[in-house]
Amino acid sequence: MKMTFYGQFVAGEDQEAIKPLLRRNQAFGVGAVLDYSVEEDLGDGRSRTSAAEKEMGGAEKREERFRAHQGFGDHRGGVTGAHTYFYADEAKCDQHMETFLHCIDASSGSSDDGFSAIKLTALARPQFLVRFSEVLMKWRRFFHQMATEQGQAGRAVLDTKLELEKLQEALANLGIASKAESQQWFTGEKLGTSSTVDLLDWNSLFDSRTKLSKPLLIPNRKTGQLEPLLSRFSEEEELQMKRVLQRMDVLAKRAMEKGVRLMVDAEQSYFQPAISHLTVETQRRFNKSRPIIYNTYQCYLKEAYDNVTGDVELSRREGWHFGTKLVRGAYMEQERERAAQMGYEDPINPTYEKTNEMYHRCLDYVLEEIKRSRKASVMVASHNEDTVKFTLRRMMELGIHPSDKKVCFGQLLGMCDQITFPLALP
Known part of the structure; x- marks a missing residue:
């Protein structure tokens, strides 16, 4: 045959x-x-x-x-x-x-x-998929920057856990959110139930925050300025x-x-x-x-x-x-x-x-x-x-x-x- x-x-x-x-x-x-x-x-x-x-x-x-x-x-x-x-x-x-x-x-x-x-x-x-991918990776990179500052560089993804209190202080020092605002971020069905935040918690925060009217800001490490995460959408x-x-x-x-x-x-x-x-x-x-x-x-x-x-x-x-x-x-x-x-x-x-x-x-x-x-x-x-x-x-x-x-x-x-x-x- x-x-x-x-x-x-x-x-x-x-x-x-x-x-x-x-x-x-x-x-x-x-x-x-x-x-x-x-x-x-x-x-x-x-x-x-x-x-x-x-x-x-x-x-x-x-x-x-x-x-x-x-x-x-x-x-x-x-x-x-x-x-x-x-x-x-x-x-x-x-x-x-x-x-x-x-x-x-x-x-x-x-x-x-x-x-x-x-x-x-x-x-x-x-091109929309490229842009959206960039936004997602920016948010993920920001998480790993925070992890590095907490001495957790190089850990496996699911083993990397940010200490919530230190994270809230860092967000306040960067001018991204006051401690009161970030406390509201980290309360919810799953967030706020422990003293740490892992990448999955972080991603769920992205999903909820991007639906709010106030732009979500993240730091640009090159310029030292805060930039809206979704500025190009x-x-x-x-x-x-x-x-x-x-x-x-x-x-x-x-x-x-x-x-x-x-x-x-x-x-x-x-x-x-x-x-x-x-x-x-x-x-x-x-x-x-x-x-x-x-x-x-x-x-x-x-x-x-x-x-x-x-x-x-x-x-x-x-x-x-x-x-x-x-x-x-x-x-x-x-x-x-x-x-x-x-x-x-x-x-x-x-x-x-x-x-x-x-x-x-x-x-x-x-x-x-x-x-x-x-x-x-x-x-x-x-x-x-x-x-x-x-x-x-x-x-x-x-x-x-x-x-x-x-x-x-x-x-x-x-x-x-x-x-x-x-x-x-x-």
Whole structure:
């Protein structure tokens, strides 16, 4: 039999054409992940960054990669391993949403808890995602600055805890908030119940404070001046935020209705803080009883483990189901080129071996969480035979049966004849 890339990766050209293959695979317990691409929208990758966006400045090197940049304005140059979208207008985003809805409908019935994949750059203006990512990273960097001043530099993310009284004094000394004002900040359902504040508490403070009329100020360490955190968000960008959340809401509701799991793909690291934030917001709403929304973590990133552990801990505190797709990554060439051109640290692990270690470390953490709480699920999206064997071995050691739907495998093309799946645990 002649085998082609088309035959392995493409189930058919429309919803009707894919049904025979989906039914045949379902008979063998193989589900489907439907992913929409629009190749006719790909261009030459030239920037369409506006003059206003080119003038963005004042952020330190830590935020440099989250700026608009002439050579990478539409995020397509140098990308060969993953599909990207060209932003035309909000109407085009709505059209993409409608197509994603058709994919969800087609996934329904393909298997129990089928998957449909989406990309947020199809649902939002990429430059908005860059700007929002910059804001999120500024807020996170401010937390780590405060931690350094309290002598906690270099600690693991979840082990870094600010002493509340010292933090309030620092905020008052900086002129950001009086002690009385900050005491109001740190009271609430979860804040103010202990004498320390960790990064998850800090992020929840960001969510609540940015909804208030008074601008949230943070210090610019270069100038020594206070600057509004959201100073670069225009009224139009506020509308874009609302629109993308509304589109995600529509897709999540359809996925829940159809019994389909929705995977939000990871993209370039300078979009990813915004993408992950919006995805987690959707998980908090829709993953209350089971994992409907899956976030994707790219394990070639140096910060992958911190991101996974932080989101797992957030799901524990709030009681929702953590759903993840673990991949190695698809944008290495572009990420490294952009880092070199813009002068910030390469976000990618230095070697293939380090990426493998990161993947297995993140995977093991999620498998432990599945064993511990049964409120986590993972798709092991890897072509790597050693990773699949590692997963099966750890599942057996943890007493997780290979047929457990909390763990599923993606991208096993060409490997099924090489791996013996255990039929039962000893």
